[in-house]
Amino acid sequence: MTSPPGRTPSGTEVPAVTLISALQSLSRAQREAAARIAHDLDWPRSGVAVLHLLAKCGPTSLTDLAAHLRVDLSVASRQVSTLADAGYVVRTVDAEDRRVRTVELTDAGRALAAEAAEQYTNLIDRAFATWSPEDLAEATRTLHRLVDTISADTAHRRSPQNQQESA
Template identity: 45%
Template sequence: MPVRELIDAAETLARAQREVGNDLARRVETCRATVSIVRLLEACGEAQLGQVAAVLRVDLSVASRQVSQAVHDGHVERTVGTADRRVRTLRLTPSGHELAARLRTELAERAGITLGDWDTDELRATADTLRRLADAITTRTPGHPARTTDES
């Protein structure tokens, strides 16, 4: 059954991603959560905790704990909003920017080794399929936070 094959392939991909994520974190001497947060903040510049939780698709308490570790390690700083002191903005520190550069290098090297024999069309088609799958999972799964309340 094709659906079962897709589920099996997605589970295999998820295990491979965890393995690569663990290896990447070891190589740059940090934890996987910090890798995710640093990459996110590098892409968006700054964010509030709720945004981090939403993008990483984790509970606010999980995001808070993970951000606290990244702050403790010196890669992320929290600033208090001037207009609303309840608002905390997160951004990379100089150490966080250095870590982001190391992550880019490690990921580029790994991608070159892993996907070096794939042509541009294969890479684009795979990226499109993975985005489509992620979108289907997050927008069509009952109770998933990415669904709007009237769809649930």
């Protein structure tokens, strides 16, 4: 079976496939930038992401942390353990629900998160120096739309109703 010009065998428009390829390139570029900053901080890239999130959100449950990072709970737990062992975060038991573990930054964690934020700011200043505020706003709107579109499809496929329908 051949697909019509401009479509994949499944019927998806070729520009959408090209868009996904561009998003993959963006993801790689972002990982490389994060890895460079983590290297400069002498810290694993995943740990810097956790510190950034905690600096932004404040004390957070381990479950919410994993959801925000879009990683498995076991992955988030390992990252938090590494940070806790280094003295950058503390884990506490929630007073209202003792099953919930809350993670928060220590003073050392806040200092490292601030240093990472400064490096990200410097990178952003260099990388986007030639972009206008309008270009940045348009790119931001487009990226949010992309995230919402892909996330909606992913959430739809994970929904209990769809799992029952496919069983």
